[in-house]
Amino acid sequence: MVTLKTQSFKENPGRCRMAAVNMSDLHEEGKNAINAPLLPSATDIHPEDTLLEENAERIMxxxxxxxxxxxxxxxxxxxxxxxxxxxxxxxxxxxxxxxxxxxxxxxxxxxxxxxxxxxxxxxxxxxxxxxxxxxxxxxxxxxxxxxxxxxxxxxxxxxxxxxxxxxxxxxxxxxxxxxxxxxxxxxxxxxxxxxxxxxxxxxxxxxxxxxxxxxxxxLGRFERDAFDTLLDHAPDKLNVVKTSLITFVNKHLNKLNLEVTELESQFADGVYLILLMGLLEDYFVPLYNFFLTPESFEQKVHNVAFAFELMQDGGLKKPKARPEDVVNLNLKSTLRVLYNLFTNYKNTE
CATH class of the missing domain: 1.10.418.10 (Calponin-like domain)
Known part of the structure; x- marks a missing residue:
């Protein structure tokens, strides 16, 4: 059996010191309560944030x-x-x-x-x-x-x-x-x-x-070229460039009874790009290497990326455009890819 013995403050002066500490804690809590409205209610302030040195800051x-x-x-x-x-x-x-x-x-x-x-x-x-x-x-x-x-x-x-x-x-x-x-x-x-x-x-x-x-x-943060200038300052000449490129690609795609009228949309799934590379380099691209009728975004990106690989195999530099941007109908990206083909294959029959 445990017997509890009570003591007065006089009997235990340590309790007086404990009371003083508790009063100090209470004062600190009151101070924090006054400062609390300064803190966003939705933000958790970690304990270490309260230990910041004067003029120091923490970002969360x-x-x-x-x-x-x-x-x-x-x-x-x-x-x-x-x-x-x-x-x-x-x-x-x-x-x-x-x-x-x-x-x-x-x-x-x-x-x-x-x-x-x-x-x-x-x-x-x-x-x-x-x-x-x-x-x-x-x-x-x-x-x-x-x-x-x-x-x-x-x-x-x-x-x-x-x-x-x-x-x-x-x-x-x-x-x-x-x-x-x-x-x-x-x-x-x-x-x-x-x-x-x-x-x-x-x-x-x-x-x-x-x-x-x-x-x-x-994309434009590191890349400003002739197409940026064209679209920004001479949009009236854009149709001339698009017409030239359409004439170029159809010259070759017509051999497969294919025809392009809209550059940004008809090359977006990568199929025409792959077939065009085969025609320009005079080889047949096996159908198992790409999706002939791509349905998903990922399949289209695969096709365009594969076309880029064929371009590099043909000695062209890696396209500055990303496959994802061609798939997303980014006109400048598509123009850059096709113009690169045009400058390298314009004399190819």
Missing amino acids: LDPSSRENLKFKDLLKVLIDWINSELEEERIIVKDLEEDCYDGQVLQKLFEKLSGRKLNVAEVTQSEIGQKQKLQTVLESVNELLRPHGWTIEWSVDSIHSKNLVAIVYLLVALAMHFQAPIRLPEHVSAQVVVVKKREGILQTAVVTKELTSTTEMM
């Missing part, structure tokens, strides 16, 4: 943006792209925050895309080692991208602290620069909560970050 993704369908779609596209690029490395990314923060995946991805080998340790477990690797990787990335006008929206600390917006900014920049064979969702933005400490008080602000723009703008 707003939970509402994390649940945005377009944002989720962008994350999936980027994850699938990374896994496709690093398939030979047997690297599988499931979560961008958890899998990219230590620099290992970013190192392998940059090396694959750029063809450059970075002088970094293969495996780093310590925080210092991870940040050193990130430093080397990001210096190489920034050195490559900055001359092309990119605003650097990432840093060693932001990536290592698993700032998802910074990670996405970096991956989108790499995908655009290296013209990845993916279609980034348009007009994706995210709201971030910026938490700062001023005079001991946490202050917050919600800022909208634009992660992607239109496909046309994203």
